[in-house]
Amino acid sequence: MNSGMFFVRLLLLLIIYPSITYAQQVADTASLFRNPLLQSGPDPWVIRHNGFYYYMHTTGVDIVMYKTRKMSDLGKAKQVRIWTPPAKGPNARDIWAPELHRINNTWYIYYTAGSSDSIHPQHLFVMENKADDPTTGTWVDKGQLKDPAADNFALDATVFKYKGQHYFIWSGHNGKDNLQRLYIARMQNPWTMATHRVEIAAPIYDWEKDGIPVNEGPEILESPKGDIFLVYSASACWTESYALGIIKLKKGADPLDPANWTKMPTPYLTTNKENGAFGPGHNGFFKSPDGKEDWIIYHANSKAGQGCGGHRNPRIQKINWQPDGMPDFGVPVSINQPIRKPSGE
Template sequence: MRVCQLLSLLCLLMIAGVCRAAAADTTGEFTNPLLGSGPDPWVIQHKGYYYYLHTTGHNLVIRKTARMSELGKAPEVVVWTPPRKGPNVRDVWAPELHWLDNKWYLYYTAGSSDSIHPQHTFVLENTAEDPTAGTWTDRGQIKDTAADYFAIDGTVFTYRRQRYFIWSGHNGKDNVQRLYIARMSTPWTLASPRVEIAAPRYAWEQNGVNEGPEILKNNQGDVFLVFSACGCWTENYTLGIMTLKKNADPLQPGNWTKSPEPVLKSKPENGAFAPGHNGFFKSVDGREDWIIYHANSKAGQGCGGARNPRIQQITWRPDGRPDFGEPVKINTPVKRPSGE
């Protein structure tokens, strides 16, 4: 009899747990982080779905979901595994997915099998409508032939009908990570020499690192470049911002202005250590702008897999500049993106 009573009690507890979970799903709220691990997160919206990627270190994986707040429910699909030898076989980092010329292009960073050559950026092409399906064709390295140095965290930026590639790299003289831009002729070919548009200059950019560049635009057409600074191995990893002069040439360094203060930094009491490497997306109904970024939940976790993805809404100031606020507190209910 006692065994039967115990089993009945366990069943009731399980049912209650399911009911609580179902109730949580209908509250219109979610909690950060979205996943237990997710360094260098990236998301793009396409025809009713969000496609999410992050660094695994050894392959390229995509999650597909209709609701970003429910990312944890989306299964992983491995879309590419590196070859055993070659220039792009190890330390696979910072994947980004872009829909260009009615095809998918997946940009990523990787290193050579000889362990001598540094990290470079590469791209894959897929003609399928759904990037979790179809076949990926290797389009090779995105390369500035005049300066083939360390190059990571590549992203694509379209402005005034022209496409540009922006990345973090070295100048061949020191190990400082600078931000570079070049014009593109195809999604895998640079059509101009690289131009340096940013280098560490402020105290909060210590350790010689500017990386993870991402473009954000407001409704008035203003262009902002949000980047990561300092070093992911420290608690001072942070986000900075640059502004492009209105209707100006992005290839002219003087047309970019770096703000003297960071825009998102650690908040230990919120479980947010070393926030950085961000991306942006719109809510389902297009009414809200959101940022996705990674952070550690505890001090001293460094650059590894403990970094996890968080999302929060961006607000806009009267002058058109974005306001990221402070990192939201983990494990605390947050209102879902509008339309979910």
Template sequence: MRNYKRLLYGVSLFLALGAGCKKEADDVQQKPNPPGPVTANTFTNPLLPSGPDPWVYQQNDTYYYTHTLGNRIGLIKTKAISQLGKEAFTTVWAPSVGEPYSQNIWAPEIHQLNGKWYIYFAADNGNDVNHRMYVLENASADPTTGTWTMKGKLTPTTDRWAIDGSVFEHGGQLYFIWSGWVGTNDPGIQQIYIAKMTNPWTIEGDRVMISRPTFNWEMNGLVNEGPEVIKNAAGKVFMVYSASGCWTDSYSLGRLTLRDNGNPMNPDDWIKSPAPVFATKAENNAFGPGHNGFFKSPDGTEDWIIYHANSFAGQGCGNARSPRIQKFTWNADGTPNFGEPVKINTPLLRPSGEVK
């Protein structure tokens, strides 16, 4: 996400660290190797030079990609996510001036629910304290066409600052998950909340907090955000989220696991991994990897993660964050194994079944 108040905080923090830390950062910020030779069967990360908060939704062998553009929402429709650099955005929605959601449009996600398309996004009126979650609807078969209409603000009983919204279904119930503040006007701690939904644009009742920063690796900025759900082949539910401040290189991915037969609305039924599951790899030019999503290869045989990261230390929450993808596997206990961020500019095999 692009929280400029927190970005300013991050700048101040780095200045306070002194010349010794500056030299260390300068040593790390070496120019990466140029891209290796790419063939018809390979690609290199990053996919685009800029793309904070990347998101992919898969419909059979078609993929819809989006990321934070700030003043509008755009989609790329493609058969090959690894080839995003050859595609262009179609702007599908832009707000009218003067609305509560006219500015700072962050982290859009597109989902298909009950035969219609929905885009969830965070926005405000120019004042960060007013950030809330909103949802658009489109009944067209192709979400890059037709009309997107504003369905409104997603509001639990306790209406507070909110960003990074997503949805998932479990046991026949639709849930909304997001990152928010406890209070009304103090950034404080960002926590992950969940609420039931009566339909794709309406929250039922109040929010329940299911995760807050508790381990040391989450405390560099006191942030839990960007929650995303993935299920394994047996239907076990995992929530992968971003921890620590995006203005730090400590930004990383954590994981919550829903207990077998657990209730998603019960915080005690979510078990937090004690260590990050995906973190900075300086020698691979991957700093602060986070804000992820998941998709399958076109032939359905491979699992892939999409995320953003910076290529150099100290680049923070801005547009230097670039989208990257890599294949991941599953551990013997059924948990996802993301490995470590792969080295940029290094040829990787394209997702299996991608059109050449």
């Protein structure tokens, strides 16, 4: 090779190589996202159906739904206000923790609301929609969902299917004290309980009692091995002790028997000041688009002292599974730290 040809090739490499590097940097950046997904979003919930994720959170005054193909792009998602409460009645105000569930090819939203004529009487309500896309169609009020024998303060309802039966889990009072406990009942249909409530958990550890003793925000997580975990939030939501705990259901056992639920003695997701995550809790779970990864969504405050209000924002991160089958949520990922997007996005 003569010297002239060598210098020509060297010049071409110097021109092309930076372009390749830049293209790789663009590709890498496109595969990353940062928390939080929104500036505000207490009590986040998400479910996937027909290639779309449907996301909701507490607004306090109505129910709004987001629709997106990619959870990392939630901030760009279409928003639809699907329900505004009546001016008066049992579900007129303090609209909290809506959850969307698909049961027997029909959509149901379970939410918490207060009465217009009382100070703070939160109860649980349900709406139904037969449209395939829950941002369309008509939402029909199915009324309050309750145990007639124990119509006490109640909030944070969720539903899960187990051995062909649907079960209803929520947080509430027992009518004797103000401890927020976790209850379960089998469902007759999506708006009616078939059994009376059974208490499966109460705040017993010190980390569950900061502010006031609380167990709330119950959510079900199934492991790749088929184990059933109930993940819940503990301590008062306005404290920085707010954290996630785990209760495990004995494999194959009856969920209506309290003895079949074992509460883990330590929390599984807690405040991390260095990462800008104060009071992480009230979570949900979802699969990546390709179904290969489990992810958790939860809210946290970005600064200390922000309390139990609109400063709480939604964050997501991948779940790892330990060899013993227990979930590993890790520590809250630092806000604005680049994170690899869910697999398949």
